[in-house]
């Protein structure tokens with residue numbers, strides 16, 4: 001026996017594999033709802049493709065009023081507050097801190113899930129190797145959730161999965177192919193640059209590819225209005241060279257290291273082209289960082305009780321079990337990436353969608369393994385649907401929904417499918433309460449809230465309780481305003497046991513107060529640093545300081561709030577609850593989308 005190796009066993013309720021945004025938020029959502037969770041992540045940090053070792057922009061549904069909320073907006077708000085210069089390592093730390101502060105989560109970093117033990121259609125345990133401690137872990141759990149992107153548990157458990165592109169015969173999708181194949185979207189490595197005040201030379205490493213002209217890495221005939229180009233205007237525009245992509249025609253798992261080597265050669269070659277081959281106006285720019293780990297776009301996809309297709313995306317995805325939504329265009333990458341091939345050299349075609357589409361809970365659990373769930377880019381979708389649903393704000397919503405569903409399954413002692421059969425309403429209520437927006441489901445406020453008298457007009461009261469917690473393009477203005485110094489008062493006929501006061505502030509959907517840079521307004525992350533970079537700011541509309549009084553007694557006071565969703569435990573009997581607004585982060589009025597009392601006084 002090798003005494004250098006340790007073996008540890010852990011028993012838990014939920015085991016999440018993969019700590020990208022989907023897995024991290026799945027673990028956190030379940031833990032916040034009381035489940036004991038082990039999160040196994042094979043990298044040194046959380047965040048997957050958003051982490052500092054890959055650095056993809058978080059993107060989601062198009063349209064300012066469609067931006068994702070819930071855990072993903074909490075992460076962004078925490079990051080803007082604590083990391084206004086958008087240092088990528090601090091982004092890692094912000095995400096890590098969100099999970100680390102929850103005592104229900106055990107995070108195993110540098111730990112790779114390698115095997116699973118099953119009994120019939122049930123997973124009993126998984127095995128994982130922690131590189132830094134020479135330790136084998138066996139994790140026993142009631143529910144396992146695969147957020148690895150690679151659906152690592154599929155071949156290990158016999159769970160049904162798909163790999164590659166569907167034929168158009170199968171689902172009649174416009175993005176389908178004459179014949180089904182094993183091609184996926186490829187992998188990419190990107191770089192970050194910094195502007196200096198002096199010329200900076202660049203000597204490429206000997207293995208770098210050589211691109212003397214644009215045509216040597218491009219040469220595209222634009223084949224359709226949806227075709228993307230190989231834009232390389234790196235700089236303040238923050239173009240991220242996503243098209244330095246390869247490997248979709250290879251095995252996305254077993255060939256990953258071969259692809260990594262070629263991608264490294266290509267990304268250094270592209271930087272050499274920008275610096276040394278022709279005038280790109282980048283003399284004063286220095287290379288700051290190059291990834292060494294390719295980001296993966298696509299791998300195996302599980303099969304759930306429903307397979308989401310392109311038609312669901314185009315028609316708006318009206319599912320009774322809507323638990324998340326997407327809205328990024330269908331963005332189907334050429335599997336050959338930068339490699340010339342006889343079909344097309346267009347790096348991607350990007351077909352916009354008219355509206356956000358709902359995603360169903362039934363795409364998040366296995367059709368044939370009873371305690372297996374999944375979230376992120378490996379959910380039950382076709383290749384065409386994945387081309388949109390894969391972006392990280394959408395994956396974040398999927399993770400939050402999956403973790404919340406797992407907690408509900410655990411509390412009712414049912415299977416993930418049992419949540420669909422009996423508790424979909426409870427799942428939707430929980431997600432809405434935790435700040436998630438669902439395009440086709442409105443939130444209901446508690447009966448207790450509705451029984452209160454408020455010191456505002458009836459019209460404003462209706463808006464506050466209408467279950468839509470953001471401006472809506474089609475339904476007009478939403479939200480009420482109050483003056484700084486004013487109060488919002490709930491009065492009951494008799495003293496009542498009050499649970500949690502829930503307040504939803506305006507996060508400034510225009511984002512103009514957050515950043516002057518268009519890219520950082522979509523989601524506050526930075527890749528390149530120009531000399532004109534201005535730190536991001538907490539949205540001016542978020543209420544910074546306020547006090548809460550129960551029957552005149554101050555029970556809560558906050559000096560520097562920066563979150564748009566705030567839950568305040570009241571947990572006492574009172575006849576009157578009053579919130580006094582003291583300041584914002586710059587706006588001259590208070591804008592509220594919701595204020596109500598959650599009936600959780602027994603918790």
Ligand SMILES: Cc1cc2nc3c(=O)[nH]c(=O)nc-3n(C[C@H](O)[C@H](O)[C@H](O)COP(=O)(O)OP(=O)(O)OC[C@H]3O[C@@H](n4cnc5c(N)ncnc54)[C@H](O)[C@@H]3O)c2cc1C
Pocket residue numbers: 017018019020021022023040041042043047048049050056057058059060111112113114147148149150152186187188189242294295296297375376377378390391392393395
């Ligand atoms: C080059 C590129 C550009 C992209 N551009 C954008 C963009 O601009 N905006 C956007 O929103 N999205 C973009 N995407 C898509 C997006 O990044 C992914 O679809 C998204 O990261 C999926 O999230 P996830 O949590 O499912 O998976 P991932 O982010 O891939 O996270 C999965 C994690 O699981 C870990 N893991 C894998 N196997 C194991 C194992 N056996 N044990 C333990 N851990 C394991 C991985 O290391 C990884 O950290 C891009 C993707 C790529 C590759």
